[in-house]
Amino acid sequence: MPDAPSGARIEVEGLTKRFPGAATSAVDGIDLEIRAGEFMTLLGPSGSGKTTTLNMIAGFEAITSGRIALDGSDIAQLPAYRRNLGMVFQNYALFPHMTAAENIAFPLKQRKVGKGEIARRVGEALELVHLGGHGDRLPSQLSGGQQQRVALARAVVFEPRALLLDEPLGALDKKLRESLQLEIARLHRELGITFVFVTHDQDEALALSDRIAVFREGRIEQAGTPAELYETPASRFVATFLGDSNVFAGRVRDGRLDTGWCSLRVRDAPVVDGPGADGPVALVVRPERLRIAAAGGPDTGDNVLSATVTDVVYHGAFRRVLVRFDGGGTGQVRDTAGAGGSLAVDQRVEVSWDGDAGVLVPDDEPEPVVDAPAAPVAAGAQ
Amino acid sequence: MRSAGLRRALVALGILIGAWLLVPTLIVIPISFSGEDSFAFPPSSWSLRHYRTFFTEPSWLNALLVSIQLAVIVTVVATVIGTAAAFALSRTANRFRGVLNGLFLAPLIVPGIVVAVAVYAAFLQWGLIGTPTGFIIAHTVLAIPFVTVNVGSALGGFDRTLERAAASLGASAPATFRSVTLPLIMPGVLSGAVFAFVTSFDEVVVSLFVQSPQLQTLPVRMFTSVTNEVDPTIAAAATVVVTLTTALLTLAATLRRTRRA
Secondary structure, three states: OOOOOOOOOEEEEEEEEOOOOOOOOOEEEEEEEEOOOOEEEEEOOOOOOHHHHHHHHHOOOOOOEEEEEEOOEEOOOOOHHHOOOEEEOOOOOOOOOOOHHHHHHHHHHHOOOOHHHHHHHHHHHHHHOOOOOOOOOOHHHOOHHHHHHHHHHHHHOOOOOEEEEEOOOOOOOHHHHHHHHHHHHHHHHHHOOEEEEEEOOHHHHHHHOOEEEEEEOOEEEEEEOHHHHHHOOOOHHHHHHOOOOEEEEEEEEOOEEEOOOOEEEOOOOOEOOOOOOOOOEEEEEOHHHOEEEEOOOOOOOOEEEEEEEEEEEEOOOEEEEEEEEOOOOEEEEEEEOOOOOOOOOOOEEEEEEOHHHEEEEEOOOOOOOOOOOOOOOOOOOO | OHHHHHHHHHHHHHHHHHHHHHHHHHOHHHHHOEOOOOOOOOOOOEOOHHHHHHHHOHHHHHHHHHHHHHHHHHHHHHHHHHHHHHHHHHOOOHHHHHHHHHHHHHHHHOOHHHHHHHHHHHHHHHOOOOOHHHHHHHHHHHHHHHHHHHHHHHHHOOOOHHHHHHHHOOOOHHHHHHHHHHHHHHHHHHHHHHHHHHHHHHOOHHHHHHOEOOEOOHHHHHHHHHHHOOOOHHHHHHHHHHHHHHHHHHHHHHHHHHHHO
């Protein structure tokens, strides 16, 4: 064994949680392997089972069935206080009657560590989160960001081999959230232990994670690296939940996608998970993969759709151009550095992309129910 | 302007109601300093003789000591049981909680005389009439609701996430209760304890049934004094009781304020 605490491998098999009286399972037989030292994010909308899964790993919720193993040994029946897993909560959960230093000393006292050793390790932990000199403050005398850093220090001071984080940045404002994101990423690098991070914020998930498991209705829809999920989503749900997308729903006929209002070339688009020849599918094209130009120019891609500009939102480095396609549906183009020339609302344009710019996925939600307002969806064949 | 007038009227009304509530109690204070053997008000001369009687005559002094010892024991027992009950209630499923809560509050709601008769009947059977144990049991039953209510409201404001945090940090349930939950609900526990003390110290109805000529609490001694004698020493006794309970309840109110702060 190396000197530094190495990360634990966490395996979850057939994990199920059904709350008494509930009609469906909150967590419905999920399998997930979290590798040693990995930063794994459980991502999903509220009620998708991600927090319940984390609580079962932590030992706060009894499991209904399945297996949770830490480095191969089953911990499902072990009480929370004997699992030796660090935990960070959304509301910090600092003990309000103890100073920052006393909070951090708490797990060491439970482990009967000697006084001098406690003082030394508390000091180190405070330095680790850049709060040296704040040890004698009560939580109420610290800002939200400082409180969460004390909570982080407290959760790692006893050298757990995995740290569980339940929406730790959810209660912070945008600016603090970004600085604490960096802090958490740095802690993960420096400590080398396994992080299991729960969030509903896709940007946070993409920025921090080695791998992401996307939860939906108690199941894992897809697990993979941020790039895998973004570039080759397994379903329309994953495509629209992670990042902005243009979605063209329809059916494949003769190697082309028939949406009911247009026929699109999908020749090079990999068919993920082989949706049957007849099943509903969706072509997902990211806004940055679309090109936009004033109508009448030379055709520049495999697929060219005529459209009308409905809005142009200036973001500095890029413009977000919202369009309505002639045949039906809306879309959005991320036009970097004004490559599309001058564009005005109501202007006629052509939106184009190459056949391999999009991903064909099974259309698991034919009626769009997307709660991310930033992702306008091209309505397909009705 | 109209609101200023209304405000003045409300203040006057408040003072009036306060006086209505307080004056009958406060009137015993001047009487207790009377120099005569009567309840005449206002007294025509002043002295401390009633206090001298109160603190020297064995029947009064013993009653005071019995009441204080009893109240201390009841406070400890009721606070421990009441805190445990409130803790259990806060972890009980909603559908059972209402029923259990009602049971714990019953001594507050059931008329005192009914409780007294029931206690008398039972204690006669068990040979507890006139015994310290009988007093402790009866007073503890009456004091527990005040503890569960106070601790319950403190637990209502307690963030259960803190217990999960403690568990994740390696603290067993007893260690968590000792080092996290109890310190945070302590103001509620202490104000419950004060109420328990005062409940026992003031109690008269049930005590009248449990007492014996050899074992009397101060309120019982006062009651027999009023019914059998014309002895202004009771005014001194009443003043002592009022002063002590007022001091304790002020302490409880202060504790509640610091809890909110």
